Amino acid sequence: MKLIKPSSKRKLKMLPYYFLLPPIIFLAVIVVYPLIFSLKLALFDWNLINLREREFVGLGNFLRLITDGSFWNSVRVTFTYAALATSIEFFLGLLLALIASQELKGIRFLRTLLLVPMMVAPLVVGLMWRYLLNANYGVINYFIKHFLRIIPPEWLSHPSWALPTLIFVDVWQWTPFMFIILLAGIQSLPKYPSEAAQIDGAKGYQILWHITLPLLRPVILVALLLRLIDSFRVYDLVYSMTRGGPINKTETLSWYIYQVGFKFFDFGYAAALSWVMLGITMVMCSQLFRVISRGTKEQ
Amino acid sequence: MKRTKHYVKLPSYVVLIVAILFFIFPIYWAVATSFKEAKLAFSESPVWLFKTRFENYKVVIFERNLPRFLINSVIVTLLSTLLTLALGVCVGYSIAIRKIKGGNQIASWILSLRMVPPIVTAVPIYLIARRLNLLDTHLVLILVYAFMNLPVASWLIKSYFEDIPLELEEAAIVDGCTYSQALVKIILPLASPGIAATGVICAIFAWNEFLYANILTGNVANTAPVALTAYATPVGILWGEIFAAGSLIMLPVIVAGLALQRYLVRGLTLGALKE
Numbered sequence: 001m002k003l004i005k006p007s008s009k010r011k012l013k014m015l016p017y018y019f020l021l022p023p024i025i026f027l028a029v030i031v032v033y034p035l036i037f038s039l040k041l042a043l044f045d046w047n048l049i050n051l052r053e054r055e056f057v058g059l060g061n062f063l064r065l066i067t068d069g070s071f072w073n074s075v076r077v078t079f080t081y082a083a084l085a086t087s088i089e090f091f092l093g094l095l096l097a098l099i100a101s102q103e104l105k106g107i108r109f110l111r112t113l114l115l116v117p118m119m120v121a122p123l124v125v126g127l128m129w130r131y132l133l134n135a136n137y138g139v140i141n142y143f144i145k146h147f148l149r150i151i152p153p154e155w156l157s158h159p160s161w162a163l164p165t166l167i168f169v170d171v172w173q174w175t176p177f178m179f180i181i182l183l184a185g186i187q188s189l190p191k192y193p194s195e196a197a198q199i200d201g202a203k204g205y206q207i208l209w210h211i212t213l214p215l216l217r218p219v220i221l222v223a224l225l226l227r228l229i230d231s232f233r234v235y236d237l238v239y240s241m242t243r244g245g246p247i248n249k250t251e252t253l254s255w256y257i258y259q260v261g262f263k264f265f266d267f268g269y270a271a272a273l274s275w276v277m278l279g280i281t282m283v284m285c286s287q288l289f290r291v292i293s294r295g296t297k298e299q
Numbered sequence: 300m301k302r303t304k305h306y307v308k309l310p311s312y313v314v315l316i317v318a319i320l321f322f323i324f325p326i327y328w329a330v331a332t333s334f335k336e337a338k339l340a341f342s343e344s345p346v347w348l349f350k351t352r353f354e355n356y357k358v359v360i361f362e363r364n365l366p367r368f369l370i371n372s373v374i375v376t377l378l379s380t381l382l383t384l385a386l387g388v389c390v391g392y393s394i395a396i397r398k399i400k401g402g403n404q405i406a407s408w409i410l411s412l413r414m415v416p417p418i419v420t421a422v423p424i425y426l427i428a429r430r431l432n433l434l435d436t437h438l439v440l441i442l443v444y445a446f447m448n449l450p451v452a453s454w455l456i457k458s459y460f461e462d463i464p465l466e467l468e469e470a471a472i473v474d475g476c477t478y479s480q481a482l483v484k485i486i487l488p489l490a491s492p493g494i495a496a497t498g499v500i501c502a503i504f505a506w507n508e509f510l511y512a513n514i515l516t517g518n519v520a521n522t523a524p525v526a527l528t529a530y531a532t533p534v535g536i537l538w539g540e541i542f543a544a545g546s547l548i549m550l551p552v553i554v555a556g557l558a559l560q561r562y563l564v565r566g567l568t569l570g571a572l573k574e
Contacts, residue, residue, distance in 0.1 A: 012397075012478055015393075015397065015478055015479070016392065016393035016394075016396075016397035016399045017393070017399065019389045019390075019392050019393040019397075020389065020390065020393045020399070020405070022385075022386060022389050023386040023387075023389050023390050023409070023449065023453070024405075026386055026445070026446070026449075027409070027412065027446065027449070030424075030442055030443065030445075030446040031412060031415065031420060031446055033427075034420050034423035034424050034427060035415075035419075035420065035423065037423045037426070037427065038419070038420075038422060038423035041422075041423065041426070095314075096314070096315070096318055099311045099314055099315060100315065102308070102311060104308060104311060104312065104315075110315050110316075110319060112557055112560060113319050113322070113323055114318065114319060114322055115556065115557065115560055115563070116322065116323060116326060116553055116556075116557070117322050117325075117326070119503065119507075119549070119552045119553050119556040119557075120326065120507075120549045120552070120553070121506070121507035121509065121524050121548055121549060121552070122507065122509065123507075123509045123524045123527065123528070124329075124524070124527070124545040124548060124549055127527070127531075127541055127545065128325055128326070128328075128329045128542075128545070129325065130536075131329070131332070131340075131536075131538050131541075131542075132325055132328060136341070136343060137340070137341045137342060137343055139328055139345045142343075142344060142345055172321070172322065172325070175322075176322060177567060180564050180567075181564065181567065184564050226567070229413070229414055232416065233416040233417060233418065235417070235418060235509075235510045236509045236510065239509070239513070239528075240528075253416075253418075254416060254417075254418040254510075257418045257419075257422065258418055258421075258510075258514075261421075261422045261425075262425075262514060267422060267426060270422045271422055271423065274418065274419040274422055274423075275419075277416055277418070277419055278415060278416065278419045281414055281415070281416055282414065285411075285414050
């Protein structure tokens with residue numbers, strides 16, 4: 001290092017900061033400024049009726065959402081969706097990953113095939129399943145009618161079936177994601193703890209419960225966190241499959257904010273809702289983060 | 300020993316094959332429908348054997364202007380990915396190579412932006428873009444997608460940079476390179492496979508994105524997924540055409556994704572597992 005000229009040493013000191021400027025300025029302009037603008041917006045009543053003038057209402061928009069039944073409905077729908085989709089994806093993904101981590105012939109090829117669903121645009125996935133689940137000409141309903149001999153419900157327009165159907169489609173698209181992350185995690189685990197346990201006479205499920213899963217904990221939490229964040233913001237599937245219906249049964253937070261902002265042009269209220277959603281997301285993630293960092297330190 | 304192993308393996312294969320049928324069949328069915336005669340899409344009992352027809356593709360390509368929207372998607376995807384990579388390299392360089400003070404905090408802050416739900420920024424960005432007359436332009440989507448992908452991209456590029464032995468850079472400096480030259484001549488070439496993989500991941504996300512595109516574009520800069528929503532007309536849903544267009548949208552991504560699946564996993568997990 002002593003061969004470096006003093007002038008270039010000084011330059012070196014500043015150089016990384018010059019490099020950081022463009023990304024920081026970019027993020028300030030594209031994220032930080034809009035978020036601050038949105039917070040300001042949340043304090044005003046600004047909608048289609050008085051587009052010209054914004055009326056300052058202080059925390060009025062936030063008070064309004066406390067008594068807004070549609071808002072609470074969308075919170076409930078979003079949590080139900082995110083919690084069920086993420087946990088079903090986790091259990092199915094883990095099951096498949098445990099099976100696929102054995103030494104099986106052709107496993108690489110099979111594993112590659114399993115990756116396909118998550119690469120299809122969610123909007124296309126939604127349209128695809130709407131076709132497959134159609135009551136008159138959907139192939140899934142045909143199978144159900146002819147092999148199970150029961151009459152399937154109208155999946156997307158039945159009030160109690162619409163949300164489970166949406167969750168099912170999320171599970172179809174993202175179980176492969178859980179699978180591939182958990183599989184990568186299992187394969188990177190050291191072999192000797194489970195081998196030692198096997199020699200000591202531990203049974204398969206005991207090894208799984210006492211050795212594999214604890215070692216896999218950080219990976220499991222990252223996978224859960226990523227799926228939770230993404231299922232919590234679901235919009236594309238709602239747009240292409242149910243548009244929030246029937247009777248608000250699939251109205252997620254993202255969809256509700258979209259309606260308030262871009263159908264009713266109630267921008268002030270949409271901004272307030274956005275900040276609440278951001279708050280919920282941040283609290284949820286920081287809690288999970290804490291669990292993750294604790295888990296990683298234990299290792 | 301061998302026999303018990305066979306007992307374990309047979310059910311494993313059965314489960315895996317059933318799972319694969321479940322995950323692949325819908326895509327097969329959608330693509331197959333795109334090659335069927337239009338009225339067969341509405342047949343009450345599924346049609347397994349059919350004469351391959353390209354009518355749906357002809358309609359979406361020549362009558363519905365799909366190529367125009369695909370070109371929009373290509374422009375937005377390509378330019379936003381390049382912007383993301385340029386900014387990501389800046390982040391990675393100062394944090395992973397130069398190891399500046401507080402670098403890890405900055406990296407964590409950038410990564411935490413991955414958590415911001417798109418609809419939250421969509422409302423203010425829409426209003427700001429409207430005031431700046433940027434609605435329905437490629438530029439606004441390019442900027443927004445660069446933001447959307449930057450957290451994952453910086454994190455990945457950072458992790459690829461951390462794998463580079465810095466002695467090589469030092470040697471180049473000793474030989475008279477400036478630090479910027481060393482970045483271009485030594486570090487970037489060494490990290491190029493990783494940067495390319497990061498680019499593919501960003502491109503897939505940008506190509507598939509729908510929410511921002513739906514809100515921020517109208518009829519000029521519409522990307523292909525937005526154009527697709529016009530096929531569900533009040534008269535009826537044009538399934539054959541939807542799946543012809545849908546196939547053209549999903550097939551390039553599937554091909555690219557399968558080719559780079561190893562990197563895809565690392566990207567999706569934010570490099571948390573260095574596979």
